[in-house]
Amino acid sequence: MVDFLRELGIEAENFGASAGGFFETHGPILESRSPTDGHVIAKVKQATAEDYEHVMKVGMASFEKWRTTPAPRRGEVVRQIGHALRAKKEALGKLVSLEMGKIYVEGQGEVQEMIDMADFAVGQSRQLYGLIMQSERKFHRMSETWHPLGMVGVISAFNFPVAVWSWNTFLAAICGDPVIWKPSSFTPLCAVAVQKLVDQVLADNGFPAVMSLVIGPGSSVGQRMLDDRRIPMISATGSNQMGERVAVAAAKRYARTILELGGNNALIVMNDANQDMALRSVLFGAIGTAGQRCTSTRRLLLEKSIEKGFVERLVNAYKQIKIGDPLDPKNLMGPLVDKSAVSDMMTAIKAIKEQGGEILYGGKELTGPAYPGGCWVEPTIVRARPDMPIVKQETFAPVLYVIAFSGIEEAIRIQNDVPQGLSSCIYTESMSHAERFLSMVGSDCGIANVNVGTSGAEIGGAFGGEKETGGGREAGSDSWKQYMRRQTQTINWSGELPLAQGITFG
Ligand code: UN1
Numbered sequence: 001m002v003d004f005l006r007e008l009g010i011e012a013e014n015f016g017a018s019a020g021g022f023f024e025t026h027g028p029i030l031e032s033r034s035p036t037d038g039h040v041i042a043k044v045k046q047a048t049a050e051d052y053e054h055v056m057k058v059g060m061a062s063f064e065k066w067r068t069t070p071a072p073r074r075g076e077v078v079r080q081i082g083h084a085l086r087a088k089k090e091a092l093g094k095l096v097s098l099e100m101g102k103i104y105v106e107g108q109g110e111v112q113e114m115i116d117m118a119d120f121a122v123g124q125s126r127q128l129y130g131l132i133m134q135s136e137r138k139f140h141r142m143s144e145t146w147h148p149l150g151m152v153g154v155i156s157a158f159n160f161p162v163a164v165w166s167w168n169t170f171l172a173a174i175c176g177d178p179v180i181w182k183p184s185s186f187t188p189l190c191a192v193a194v195q196k197l198v199d200q201v202l203a204d205n206g207f208p209a210v211m212s213l214v215i216g217p218g219s220s221v222g223q224r225m226l227d228d229r230r231i232p233m234i235s236a237t238g239s240n241q242m243g244e245r246v247a248v249a250a251a252k253r254y255a256r257t258i259l260e261l262g263g264n265n266a267l268i269v270m271n272d273a274n275q276d277m278a279l280r281s282v283l284f285g286a287i288g289t290a291g292q293r294c295t296s297t298r299r300l301l302l303e304k305s306i307e308k309g310f311v312e313r314l315v316n317a318y319k320q321i322k323i324g325d326p327l328d329p330k331n332l333m334g335p336l337v338d339k340s341a342v343s344d345m346m347t348a349i350k351a352i353k354e355q356g357g358e359i360l361y362g363g364k365e366l367t368g369p370a371y372p373g374g375c376w377v378e379p380t381i382v383r384a385r386p387d388m389p390i391v392k393q394e395t396f397a398p399v400l401y402v403i404a405f406s407g408i409e410e411a412i413r414i415q416n417d418v419p420q421g422l423s424s425c426i427y428t429e430s431m432s433h434a435e436r437f438l439s440m441v442g443s444d445c446g447i448a449n450v451n452v453g454t455s456g457a458e459i460g461g462a463f464g465g466e467k468e469t470g471g472g473r474e475a476g477s478d479s480w481k482q483y484m485r486r487q488t489q490t491i492n493w494s495g496e497l498p499l500a501q502g503i504t505f506g
Pocket of ligand 1: 456
């Protein structure tokens with residue numbers, strides 16, 4: 001076992017659930033394999049239905065004390081979790097790289113994102129502000145107060161195995177809610193490592209089980225969570241197929257959801273753009289995390305007059321990209337998460353060719369002794385038409401569609417003409433192009449940037465998107481409100497009983 005795993009308390013075999021500490025689980029063994037070469041990093045004994053029930057019972061019990069704890073004190077606990085993460089940033093970031101394949105700097109960045117989120121939540125814990133309204137009745141006071149909501153279920157995806165958990169969990173925690181976390185089955189060890197740090201801080205502060213963990217298959221443990229009436233809110237990140245399941249199950253029992261699903265993000269380059277900057281953004285957006293971010297740049301829209309030159313430079317830049325072990329600092333791209341991600345990409349490549357797309361670079365699986373384990377692909381550039389059906393789908397892989405346009409209006413029309421609505425950006429030096437892009441007739445996405453790429457959002461803004469992306473918002477701005485219940489309160493100190501709308505009754 002490598003040093004950083006030992007430092008994080010990962011054992012050869014780990015239990016897959018914690019509620020106030022890890023306990024013996026009874027489900028099937030899950031092997032966590034590194035996509036780098038397919039070796040088993042460690043095993044996790046998953047949770048059964050009974051184990052899930054135990055986590056929920058202990059977690060629900062923690063709600064009583066947690067919700068009456070002053071919010072700034074709850075923030076103090078999150079502050080300490082932030083410190084625990086700082087102390088283990090290096091090791092935890094390496095585990096992220098090892099278990100899901102993103103390169104070293106991105107693994108470190110992911111842990112930094114958690115630390116930033118902890119800091120944000122600490123400040124927010126003193127700012128759960130309500131409102132005072134003007135009552136139409138004399139000597140009445142109306143106000144709006146925010147109360148803890150209850151148990152929050154967090155279902156996280158493999159591509160951000162820890163950061164997205166923190167977006168939800170740190171806000172839910174300062175809002176007074178306990179959290180139950182079901183991580184992706186691709187990244188159970190990241191979850192075990194984070195949960196161990198969290199358990200220690202919670203125990204030190206006398207709040208065990210405010211944040212708990214349950215690792216198990218979506219079909220059993222996950223479905224239980226979705227159907228569980230004790231969970232008034234589910235925040236889920238992943239595919240549209242998964243999102244639909246969450247939405248339907250939650251709607252049946254009137255639970256809230258935050259859905260962060262597929263993206264199909266475009267980067268527009270106008271002919272007046274700073275092309276050097278645009279090029280660097282395309283590279284990070286399309287190749288970062290091997291194209292497995294929901295914010296990955298999937299479509300590159302180029303103004304016709306600059307298309308040829310820009311594509312040439314892009315292909316040259318792709319040729320320089322070193323692919324290999326994500327923990328080796330010379331590499332800029334690691335493997336895909338597993339073999340099925342590779343076959344999904346190859347299916348997409350086939351469809352691209354059938355639909356008339358032209359492969360400008362890449363398009364193949366990488367095999368041979370330098371690429372063990374079966375999870376390696378070439379980053380790919382495709383000349384495409386915007387109406388090709390495959391272009392409207394999210395392929396979770398480093399496939400970039402280059403599409404030419406003439407004029408800002410056509411660019412915006414193409415950008416919006418997909419079912420997804422997460423992230424978008426424009427590279428331009430023209431104020432009116434930028435303003436149009438950001439206006440009500442501009443991008444229809446949850447995130448719209450000018451001279452900033454589609455991926456790599458800061459935590460301070462609300463993160464999420466429209467249309468099939470699911471409409472959820474997480475992390476910054478006023479996302480915290482979703483983890484609380486709003487109560488409108490009216491107090492009458494007039495000694496009389498006037499009715500609203502001027503009604504006299506009886
Ligand atoms: C995701 O891919 O699910 O904006 C989240 C970004 C990251 C988060 C991505 N901060 O690319």
